[in-house]
Amino acid sequence: MTYQSPTPLAGRGDAERVAFHRTELAPILSLYGRMVAAGEWRDYGISSLRDVAVFSIFRRTAEHPLYRIEKRPRLRGRQGQYAVIGMDGRILKRGGDLRTVLRVLERKMIRAVE
Template sequence: MTDEQPIRLVPRNAQASAQATTGGDVSFDSRELGAILALYGRMVAAGEWRDYAIDFLKDQAVFSVFSRASEAPLYRIEKTPRLARRQGAYAVVTTTGLILKRGHELPRVLDVLDRKLRLVTT
């Protein structure tokens, strides 16, 4: 017998889920995703947003919002954990790369996108 370990074949989906549970990619937790999807639902109901995409990368998670399916995203809601102690882990970024708001608390950062109705008096 040899001292080598036997080769273990792992199905592709099982390998991806094992990587995600061992801290491979950054992702939104259920509380964060709930806040983002609540805002997304309000904006879809208002007719401003139509589609979204979620990307889980090694160093950040990105929720992209589109007004049409075939164009560049209007906004990107980014979570970058390595910036958590400095500027804050959350940011809202426009298509051109302008950071609208950055902070430590997601609901406060999302307020920049949440247009509330106000009574205008003259």
């Protein structure tokens, strides 16, 4: 008798996918929670792809994301593996430290609350 995985995608290269670790999601979700409380953001989505993990932030569910927080491990040695990208595709901040990169969105929160 052979073991069959309970998930249909197991064994199909999931180990090759990039994903956010729990320690990376904590500061992202903390910022997200503060922005939801301020009434700025309403929904999010997480994608784990082969080369990139993406945390998308939406004002409304049916819209394009306001911001995308991307993790690209291949850029770790060059520009930094984390990036915040705006709705228009512009890179707002890039670097190797996630908390530093997220500060660009915290500044927007300060403006939204004032």
